[in-house]
Structures are given as structure tokens and as C-alpha cells.
Amino acid sequence: MxxxxxxxxLALLLLTSSFCVEIITAIDTITSTQFLRDPEAIVSNGSIYTLGFFSPVNSTDRYVGIWFNEVPVVTAIWVANRNKPLNDSSGILAISKDGNLVVLNGQQEILWSSNVSNFVSNSSAQLSDTGNLVLRDNNNEEIMWESFQHPSxxxxxxxxxxxxxxxxxxxxxxxxxxxxxxxxxxxxxxxxxxxxxxxxxxxxxxxxxxxxxxxxxxxxxxxxxxxxxxxxxxxxxxxxxxxxxxxxxxxxxxxxxxxxxxxxxYARCGPFGSCNAQASPICSCLRGFEPNNPEEWYRGNWTSGCIRRKSLQCERVKSGSEAAGKNDVFLKLGKMKVPDLAQWSRLTEIECKDRCLTNCSCIAYAYNSGIGCMSWIGDLIDVQEFPTGGADLYIRMAYSELDGNDRKKVIVIVSAVVGTITSAMICALLTWRFRSKHRARKEGGEKLPSDTNEKHPSFLDRDMTGDSMDHVKLQELPLFSLESLTAATDGFDLSNKLGQGGFGPVYKGKLSDGKEIAVKRLSRASGQGLKEFMNEVEVISKLQHRNLVRLLGCCVEGEEKLLVYEYMPNKSLDAFLYDPLRKQLLDWKKRFNIIEGICRGLLYLHRDSRLRIIHRDLKASNILLDPELKPKISDFGAARIFGGDEDQANTIRVVGTYGYISPEYAMEGRFSEKSDVYSFGVLLLEIVSGRRNTSFYGNEQALSLLGFAWKLWNEGNISALVDPAISDPSSQAEIFRCIHIGLLCVQEFPEDRPSASTVVSMLNSEISYLATPKQPPFAERKHHINEERLHQNEEKCxxxxxxxxxxxxx
Known part of the structure; x- marks a missing residue:
């Protein structure tokens, strides 16, 4: 990282600076007699890493650093004299008389030292194939210093x-x-x-x-x-x-x-505030709390946080007013990022709850089997609400804060527990009676159904919630057995895991005939379930297009639900686009082909297939790349089929990904073909710039990539948006045209955006004239944010x- x-x-490697080495020696060790003089370098034994002198991009200063030896774009992963550069090429990396590794300038001044206090008469520094530069005492082979303990x-x-x-x-x-x-x-x-x-x-x-x-x-x-x-x-x-x-x-x-x-x-919404990236506004007070400074809170300055609305019974008892009311209760908040400054103990879940309940100072607790008991006695800071994942957080609050539904839930929960116990007892009794009869019949010589060739009910016969439509949908696809898919993925071994989505993990597999597949397995902890599974089956089984991923079949056995796809060896677009090294493989020609391919796939979904389909989750991670880097749209779990006369629809369940969702869909739940066009526009600008829509923050005076692109468009400086990896004068006109098209696609109002068919014509220059784009949503910062907030949240984005x-x- x-x-x-x-x-x-925080990354394993980071693209930062490019430089070249003029001379590379064959050794991997520096001794008192073998030192490096700029521009010499040493290479690790396996030729993986290089140690030598370099200058960062657009700089003449010289540094000693470590980088990958054979990577096309050289990246410094460790720097010695990072605070004291050399201003010429007179630098030397050597072992000093006291045994330390030092960087010297032409006047023999020490600019950097390993700074080991013990004097060693015989030492050497070796660059290993792990990238670690190790200084050893040659007398006893003891490690005196290593770069891994002093990272950059x-x-x-x-x-x-x-x-x-x-x-x-x-x-x-x-x-x-x-x-x-x-x-x-x-x-x-x-x-x-x-x-x-x-x-x-x-x-x-x-x-x-x-x-x-x-x-x-x-x-x-x-x-x-x-x-x-x-x-x-x-x-x-x-x-x-x-x-x-x-x-x-x-x-x-x-x-x-x-x-x-x-x-x-950190602490985006202040004490006792909760942040939800999918909500608007993103900050709200936890249940039982209200804004500490309402005026600032509703103006968007949330740093002052929230305060409790009603005193706790514990607090009232302490103050002497014991007749205040019922005991405090704990309200469960699911899928939360637990607050900072937790107190930890090894208690069980029940012990964790009991200790917090009997301790008036304890205002919240959470339990996780992999962590243990966590409790809080002060302000709840840095709380976030997730769509999936996180942990259950239990917050102490006054009983009077519960509404009628909450109080009914307490009764329902108690009733459910009693009902569950009763049902379990009945099931146990019935099972015992069944086994007794079964045993008696068998002992009497009676032929039982299990002894015959009678076909037993399968999942499709019995377990599909009685929905005959689901049965029909599944029968339209080839069915794989769970046994064959388990064998193909080596038991869903983690070494075969390709990635993780909201649906669940995806594994690489190889069938008995040698064909490679990708298996998407519905996670039991997934926020998605049978509905999304059947939706994807229904949608993609009816589609055939070179720019859509092909569904080969499915498997439904017991609680297991799996989809089988063609395998894409290059994984998804984001694996290339946002990786400093792999993005170099995507020249402008490849990127344009990807843009065009995505749009043609979108056009097929909207107009050319026998169904009209709105994808609703078009993003870089849902664009798979085949061996020739041709794009294929994937993940149709959120897709929606439109009737012949439908052009838009509404929903109260907004699905999709932050940064790609159109404003009318995010704010009103209204989606149409133009919602996909908006997502495509975001994706197009990401492909051209090589940056995520959500990676643009305060230093660039924009809330997003869209805002940054709009700012550059108005300044007549659109070239500053282009990824340096594809900056080529011969392609400039086509790149600028794509940016123009992208801005047309992300206009705020759906009626202003072009259709997918129009975008294809624009990309192919069949439409020569392009209208002037209007401002995209969320393009500018809110001017009412005061100076105090800007100071408190400096570079919050x-x-x-x-x-x-x-x-x-x-």
C-alpha cells in the first residue's frame, strides 16, 4: 500500500514518478569497497527490484530509491534521502566507517544515514527480491537496519x-x-x-x-x-x-x-451523527438525538453533531428524580460502521449486553464473533450506515423515545421466540414419530419409497416458493449440478475467487471438458436474494449480443443459487482503468473501442433486443473485458424490463452505485433509458480521464469528475482532463469529441440527454454537429458553506x- x-x-504500489537509470551493475550488495555513484544502480538477485539514483517527474533533484526493475512505468516505492535531495549528479551511496549506510553529496556531506548507533567494523547492505534493503553486521550476520522498518x-x-x-x-x-x-x-x-x-x-x-x-x-x-x-x-x-x-x-x-x-x-457528521452515502442529505442524527446547532446543521455544517432529546432513566436516577419513567432500552441499528474509541473485552454476546445494560455509563454496545464485545461510554464518533455489511450497533435510549411500532416489535419478538420454541418441540415430536413408524415398517419387511426408483422431489419441484413463473424461467437455461460446479471451482476455493459484488463472490472454474467459466454464487449474507437472482436469469437468458456477457446456465440446489457465465480473463474495466500500470495497456484506440462497444451494448438493451431493458447499474466494475479487451456489459441483477409502451418508471427502492446514479433516479426514484445514458456519460468521462468520478475532491474545487470536467470546459482547458497515458496530438480531436459527448450524457435533465442510438451516431461522427452541453448536476460546491466549515473539513474531498x-x- x-x-x-x-x-x-494506501496501496501496494503507487504510480508517482518516472525516471530512467543509465547504468545498472550486476551486483545486489553494497560494501565498504563496493559503493554506488550516480547514476549507477544495483539489482536484486532475481532481477525484481532496483536500487539507485533517480529524479521524480518534472524535477532535477536526485534521490536514492528502490523501484521495480522491469516494469514499463518505473515507480519509486522507497526513498532514502526524501527530505534532503541532491541538487546535482555527484551523489554516492556507500557504507561509512562506522558501518552505517549513507548518502553523500559531492562535498562528502551526509544527506541521509541508516543511523545505527552501534559501531560495526564490517557491514554490508543487500537488496533482496522482496524489495527490502537490509544492512547486516558481517561478523555475526545480525540485521542492523532494514528499509521495511523505515517505509516511505x-x-x-x-x-x-x-x-x-x-x-x-x-x-x-x-x-x-x-x-x-x-x-x-x-x-x-x-x-x-x-x-x-x-x-x-x-x-x-x-x-x-x-x-x-x-x-x-x-x-x-x-x-x-x-x-x-x-x-x-x-x-x-x-x-x-x-x-x-x-x-x-x-x-x-x-x-x-x-x-x-x-x-x-472521519467524523463527517459529528458526535452522535450518522452518515449515509446514499441519503440526501448524507448526515442525520441517531435515533433519540437532535442537532446540537440546528441552524448550522440544516445549512449543511454537521460538525457540531447531535445531542440527546430526552434524558436517560439512569441520568434521572442519578439526579434524584427516580419517578421519571421506565428503564432505558437499547435500539438496534443494523449494518453500521461502529463508532471510534470502543472499549474491548472478551465477553460473550449475552455478557456484553448485560454489562452495558447494568452500567449507566455505557451508552452503546456491539458484538462481533471475530472481534468480541465492544462498548462505548463517551460520544459516538464516526458512525456510518451501510447498505450491506457492517455490524449491529445497540444504542441506549429513553423508553419514551420508542414509538408504537417499536413497542409492538418487543411483543412480536417475545411471541416469535415462544412460537419458535413451540414449533421446534412439535417438529422434534413429529420427527420422532416418523422415524419410529419408518423403523417399524422396515422391520416388518414393507417396501419403502426410498427402496424404489421413484423420482424424489427436486428443488425445482418443491423449493421455488411455489412460483411457476420462476420454474419456467429456470427451465429456459441449461442447468448445472452443484457437484459439477463444486468440482470446477475446487470446492469454491479462495484461490479461484475472482471478486466480490453485492450478489456475492465470483469464482473461476474449469468444467470437465476443459471449458473455463465464471461462477457467481449468491451469498447468504448478501443484501440481494432470490428476486435479484431470478431477475438476472430472466433478463440475460433472453439476450444475445457481443457486448453483453453470456450466461451459460444456472444451478439451484437446496439453499445454493449460482449463475454460470463465460469466463473473462481480463476481469473488469476498473482493474485496468484505475491501475497505474495496467492503464498503460489501454491506449486511446482501445479506450475508444471500449466506449463504442459499451454504447452498442446499451443500444441493444434499449432498442434492438426483443425486450426493452434498463440496466440501472452501469459502471466500470460491471464492464468485463475479453482476451482482446472488448467490453461486455455484466451484472443484470438490478435491471428492469420495460413494456412496449413504457418509457419510464418509478421505484421506492433505488439500486445502483454512488457516482453513477442519475439525479432524477437518486432523488425521485424515477428511471428510464436516459438514466443509463447518464451512467454511460460518467463512465465515458472516467475512461478518458483515467479517474473515478468520486476521486475528485476539494483541491480541484469540484465535487466530482463531472464538476471538474464542467469547470475545465468553461475555462477552455479540457485537455487537462485527459489521462496523460493517452495524450496524443493525433487523437486529440476524437478525445475532445468524446468529452463533449460525455458532458451531453450527464446533463441534469433527462430530456436534454441524447439517446443511446444518438450517442452511437455521435461517436461515429455520423452526427457532425454537437449541441452545447448544459451544466451537470452537483457540478459546483455549495457557496453557503462558511469559512469555519471549510477549515474544519479541509480537503474533506x-x-x-x-x-x-x-x-x-x-
Whole structure:
């Protein structure tokens, strides 16, 4: 992981600066007699890493750093003299007389040192194939110093960030000051807690982002994070340290990144406030609380947070007014990012609740089997509501805060418990009677149904909730057995996991005939279920187009629900587009073909197929790439089929992804073909710029990529939006035309946006004249935000973002 240059990026590797090395020697070790003089370099034994002198892009200063040896775009992952650059090419990296590794200038002044206090007469520094530069005492082979214990902005394979329990010292990664200046910047990242490990990012030593607690698989405050085995992330208590490791590979795939949304900035809604990225406004007070400063709160300044509406019974008892009312209650809030500053204990779930209930100072508790008991006695800070994932948070509140429905739920829950126990007893009795009769009949020689060739009911006969339509839909597809798919994926082994979506995990598999497949398995913990499963079956089974992913079949057995797709070896568009190295493979010609292919697939859905389909979740991660990097639209779980005379519809259940949802859909639940066109416009601008819509923040005076593009359009500086990787004068006109089309697609009102068929004609220049685009939604910051808020939330949407990445072998 790494902290970005001008960005904050917690990532395995980070693209920051390009440079070249003029001379590379064959050795991997520096000794007292073998030193490096600029521009010489050494290479690790397996030719994986290089150590030498470099200059960042657009800079003449010289630094000593480590980078990948054979990666086309060289990336500095460690820098020695980051705060004291050389101003010429006279630099030397050598072993000093006291055994330290030092960087010297032409006047033999020490600009940087490993700074080991013990004098060693015979030492050497070796660059390993893990990227670690190790200084050893050659007399006893003891490690004196290593670069892994003194990282720069990048956290990569086999490195560990640690927090020492005895001393409280932490090993952190720190950002570059800018793309041209590797000196220590404003941001740092590392582990903050020892009892409940969390990753924190700090800006100028103040919390900027918090991951939520580690539950032995994921950080529960990052709901889109996959399991540890997929992300290559692990935390181990070795007695003194909390450790993180990552297996070593060459290519990188961004697995998750933070902050992605406005809600992920620390304490966004103040004490006792809750943030929901899908709500408008995003901040609200927790149940039983009200704005501390109503005037500022309703103007969008949420930092003052919320206060309790009614005193707790505990508080009234303490003040002497015991006749106040009934005892306090705990209200369950599901799918929450639990607050910061939790107290931790090893109590069971029941013990956790009882302790908090009997302790008037305890205002909230949560329990997670991978973490234990968490409780809070002060302000609840940095609370967030998720659509899926998170944890159940129980908040103490006055009984009088419960409404009639809440009180009925208490009775219903009690009744349900009694009913469940009764049902269990009845089932047990019936089972016992059935087995007794079965045994008696068998002993009497009677032939039982199980002894015959009679066909027993399958899932399709019995378990499809009695919906004959579902039966028909499934019979239109080839059916795979669970046994065959289990064998194809090696038992759904984590090594075959391709990714994770709202539906559930996706695995790579190989059938007995050698055909490769992708298997989407409905997660039991998924926010989606049978409805989305059947929706995808119904929609995609009827579609055939080269720019749509092909559904090969499905499997429904017991509680298992799986969809089988053609396998896409290049995974999804976002794996290329937002990766500093892989994006270099997408030149402008390939990107234009991807843009055109997506639009043709969209046109087929809207107009050319036998159904009219609105996708409703068009985004980079739902665009798969075949071996030739041709795009295929995937994931139809949220799609909606329109009747012949329908042109729009309304819903109270808005589905989709933040940043891609059109304003009329997000605000009013109204969607149409133009909703997909809006999402396509966002995606088009992302492809041209190489940046996420949600990665544009305060430093660029825009809330999003759309706002930034609109600002540059009005300034006549649209070239600044273009990804440097595709900046080519010969393609400039076509690139600018695509930006123009993208801005037409993201106009605020649906009637102003072109249809998919019109966009195809625009891309092919069949329509030469393009109208002047109107301002997209959310293009400008709200001017009523006062200076105090800007100071308190400085760079709340900065250009800094964090990514944790994993890598796959080439």
C-alpha cells in the first residue's frame, strides 16, 4: 500500500514518478569497497527490484530509491534521502566507517544515514527480491537496519506495519509532499489500536479516515473489502506487534480503495451523527438525538453533531428524580460502521449486553464473533450506515423515545421466540414419530419409497416458493449440478475467487471438458436474494449480443443459487482503468473501442433486443473485458424490463452505485433509458480521464469528475482532463469529441440527454454537429458553506484517496 504524491493512497504500489537509470551493475550488495555513484544502480538477485539514483517527474533533484526493475512505468516505492535531495549528479551511496549506510553529496556531506548507533567494523547492505534493503553486521550476520522498518509512502509485499505494545511506537507510511517532491507530506497511515486493530489515516496528525475494527477477515468499516485471503491482508499478534503481510506478485489489481465516498472522512457528521452515502442529505442524527446547532446543521455544517432529546432513566436516577419513567432500552441499528474509541473485552454476546445494560455509563454496545464485545461510554464518533455489511450497533435510549411500532416489535419478538420454541418441540415430536413408524415398517419387511426408483422431489419441484413463473424461467437455461460446479471451482476455493459484488463472490472454474467459466454464487449474507437472482436469469437468458456477457446456465440446489457465465480473463474495466500500470495497456484506440462497444451494448438493451431493458447499474466494475479487451456489459441483477409502451418508471427502492446514479433516479426514484445514458456519460468521462468520478475532491474545487470536467470546459482547458497515458496530438480531436459527448450524457435533465442510438451516431461522427452541453448536476460546491466549515473539513474531498491493492502474477 502507499500514500500518494499529492494524493493519499494506501496501496501496494503507487504510480508517482518516472525516471530512467543509465547504468545498472550486476551486483545486489553494497560494501565498504563496493559503493554506488550516480547514476549507477544495483539489482536484486532475481532481477525484481532496483536500487539507485533517480529524479521524480518534472524535477532535477536526485534521490536514492528502490523501484521495480522491469516494469514499463518505473515507480519509486522507497526513498532514502526524501527530505534532503541532491541538487546535482555527484551523489554516492556507500557504507561509512562506522558501518552505517549513507548518502553523500559531492562535498562528502551526509544527506541521509541508516543511523545505527552501534559501531560495526564490517557491514554490508543487500537488496533482496522482496524489495527490502537490509544492512547486516558481517561478523555475526545480525540485521542492523532494514528499509521495511523505515517505509516511505508505499506498503508492499512482505512488509509489515506494526504497533509495539510495550513502547507504543508505530511503523507508518507517509505521503509524498507532491508528485515532484518525495519529502514527508501531510498524510500518514498505519495501525492505531492494539486490542481492536484498525487502520487509520492521519492528516497533520489528526484522524482523516478510519477502517473500523478488524474481525480476522476484513475491516468491518470497509464493507466493499473482500476477505483476507483475497486481499492478501492479515493481522497477527506476535506478542509485541500487529502485522500485515502480502504475498509477492508483479502485476497489481486495485481491490479496494478508501476514502471513496464523502461519508468515509472521519467524523463527517459529528458526535452522535450518522452518515449515509446514499441519503440526501448524507448526515442525520441517531435515533433519540437532535442537532446540537440546528441552524448550522440544516445549512449543511454537521460538525457540531447531535445531542440527546430526552434524558436517560439512569441520568434521572442519578439526579434524584427516580419517578421519571421506565428503564432505558437499547435500539438496534443494523449494518453500521461502529463508532471510534470502543472499549474491548472478551465477553460473550449475552455478557456484553448485560454489562452495558447494568452500567449507566455505557451508552452503546456491539458484538462481533471475530472481534468480541465492544462498548462505548463517551460520544459516538464516526458512525456510518451501510447498505450491506457492517455490524449491529445497540444504542441506549429513553423508553419514551420508542414509538408504537417499536413497542409492538418487543411483543412480536417475545411471541416469535415462544412460537419458535413451540414449533421446534412439535417438529422434534413429529420427527420422532416418523422415524419410529419408518423403523417399524422396515422391520416388518414393507417396501419403502426410498427402496424404489421413484423420482424424489427436486428443488425445482418443491423449493421455488411455489412460483411457476420462476420454474419456467429456470427451465429456459441449461442447468448445472452443484457437484459439477463444486468440482470446477475446487470446492469454491479462495484461490479461484475472482471478486466480490453485492450478489456475492465470483469464482473461476474449469468444467470437465476443459471449458473455463465464471461462477457467481449468491451469498447468504448478501443484501440481494432470490428476486435479484431470478431477475438476472430472466433478463440475460433472453439476450444475445457481443457486448453483453453470456450466461451459460444456472444451478439451484437446496439453499445454493449460482449463475454460470463465460469466463473473462481480463476481469473488469476498473482493474485496468484505475491501475497505474495496467492503464498503460489501454491506449486511446482501445479506450475508444471500449466506449463504442459499451454504447452498442446499451443500444441493444434499449432498442434492438426483443425486450426493452434498463440496466440501472452501469459502471466500470460491471464492464468485463475479453482476451482482446472488448467490453461486455455484466451484472443484470438490478435491471428492469420495460413494456412496449413504457418509457419510464418509478421505484421506492433505488439500486445502483454512488457516482453513477442519475439525479432524477437518486432523488425521485424515477428511471428510464436516459438514466443509463447518464451512467454511460460518467463512465465515458472516467475512461478518458483515467479517474473515478468520486476521486475528485476539494483541491480541484469540484465535487466530482463531472464538476471538474464542467469547470475545465468553461475555462477552455479540457485537455487537462485527459489521462496523460493517452495524450496524443493525433487523437486529440476524437478525445475532445468524446468529452463533449460525455458532458451531453450527464446533463441534469433527462430530456436534454441524447439517446443511446444518438450517442452511437455521435461517436461515429455520423452526427457532425454537437449541441452545447448544459451544466451537470452537483457540478459546483455549495457557496453557503462558511469559512469555519471549510477549515474544519479541509480537503474533506481532497485529491487524496487510499487504495489497498493485491497483485496477480503475469
Amino acid at each position: 502507499g500514500l500518494g504524491r499529492g494524493k493519499i493512497s 509512502d508505499t506498503f508492499f509485499s512482505n512488509m509489515k506495519l506494526s504497533a509495539n505494545k510495550r513502547t507504543g511506537e508505530k511503523i507508518l507510511i507517509t505521503s509524498w509532499k507532491s508528485a515532484t517532491d518525495p519529502s514527508i507530506g501531510s498524510f500518514s497511515a498505519g495501525l492505531n489500536r492494539l486490542d481492536i486493530p484498525e487502520i487509520f489515516i492521519w492528516k497533520d496528525n489528526y484522524p482523516y479516515f478510519r477502517s473500523g475494527p478488524w474481525n480476522r477477515q476484513v475491516f468491518i468499516g470497509v464493507p466493499y473489502m473482500n476477505s483476507a485471503a483475497v486481499d492478501g491482508l492479515n493481522l497477527v499478534d506476535d506478542g509485541e506487534e500487529q502485522t500485515r503481510w502480502e504475498h509477492g506478485m508483479e502485476d497489481r489489481i486495485v481491490l479496494w480503495s478508501v476514502p471513496m465516498f464523502d461519508c468515509e472522512f 481532497s485529491i487524496n484517496y487510499v487504495t489497498v491493492t493485491g497483485v496477480d502474477a503475469r
